[in-house]
Amino acid sequence: MNDPASEVGVPGTPLTATVLPPVVALSAILALWEGYVRVRDVKGYLLPPPSDVFRALWEEPGRYASAASTSLTAAVGGLAVASVIAFGLAVLMAHSRLLERAIYPPALLVKVTPIVALYPLLAIWFGFGIGPKVAIAALITFFPMLVNAAVGLRSVDPQALDALRVLAASRWEVFRRLRFPSSLPYVFAALRISVPLSLVGAVVAEFLSGSSGMGQLILIANGAFDTAALFAAVFVLAALGVSLTGLVGYVERRVLDWHVSTGA
């Protein structure tokens, strides 16, 4: 893991150029942090050295893994629900200016409302389990997907559209041959925005409910002045965010190998 060069079998891939700089920078930050804490003898509850943080992770991997999986499920679940609904609405909006005018203001209302304020209501409706967490993650990620997908579905090459129209292509044909593929770069842009947001939504909901997941872990560590555990939880969340974003990027490069943004 620490030696990316050994993982590389593809010649000519400048992995050293893409992976090495951030790895070096991160290692440098951790080393400086460790050195500062040890030299200045900073109190552990204020700023634990990275070695303590990693020890906290090392000693209870199961606890972090299970909390991470709980939060991840809620985040991805919310993202999935929001993406499906938002894309469906975007399809309606792309086909009718009237529906667009009808759908957009309520959607904007969802965006500008502080979602956190809805938590008590969501708890009444969905109980104290995963339900309200999924709902918060969904509400937070809904708007970027709606707007991006609606723009994407409309951003078709007019000449390509004409070529289909002179063949009397049906709306469905135009959708599947032109609109849907044209919207994908926008959909992936929305996903890249939404992935970190969905984690924020899930963790905030866990703060409020205090029932399970990374949010609860952080609350407990905070209450116990266990700053190392707190940092450990933050590291895990950062790793989750990086992995999910990386996964989206990987799928995007696979699906959108024709698109300029993937730099193929």
Place this chain on the structure above:
Amino acid sequence: MTSSTLPAPAVAARGVTYRYAEADGRTLLALDGVDLAVGAGEFVSVVGPSGCGKSTLLRLVAGLLPSQGGEVSVLGGAPGEAQRAHALGLVAQEPGLLPWRDVAANVRLPLDVMRAGDPERVRALLDQVGIAEFAGYRPAALSGGMRQRVALARALVHRPRLLLMDEPFGALDELSREAMRLELLRIWEQERIAVLFVTHSVVEAVLLSDRVVVMSGRPGRVRAVIDVPLPRPRGEAQGPSAAFVATAAAVRAALRSDGVGAA
């Protein structure tokens, strides 16, 4: 059913008028009483200054704009019927290819929409327009001229009876344009379908066409219809011939008379 054995003319338009609505509520008269006739298998060009409504005319024939005034008959019916009969092919100034499809799949698009597979035809057309070796390439890897060849093949793959071309070579460099003109002549000799060709190049119109319709601008009216008395098949040698020069001069004269004696 009909007693006539003559095929319906490709385009028969009479008294066509078209107004665009402006943002400020006023209207812009783009076409004013335009007549146009394209016989079956005939190659007709429309030349005129920018904004003379020649593209509007082509889009009306293609059924891409709703008819407002006058009569537009395409292959004996309304433009929409010609669309549904898959009798139209369209090449615009920009190729409008699907970037996620390779060249062969782009050419195949009309057949996909019609749910008609004809790999033989796709291969033959790729050959005909000289892009067979690029069949597996994505459009992004091709030059502008190559992309326009793909667009031409796509417009022909479903064997339309009327090919509509809206300044198809306008965005190309001079060398590609020359090559494409000759290529189009060669393909037209083989396919022998009716072509309505919009351009602002007099040389292009005369080289390619059986007849040249000269339009004047704002509002668009037909100023002259000039027959091109050059023998077919035509090719590179046409350039310097006396008949060519005389016809081009006649077209230019008709274009220049713009604004003078408009009755």
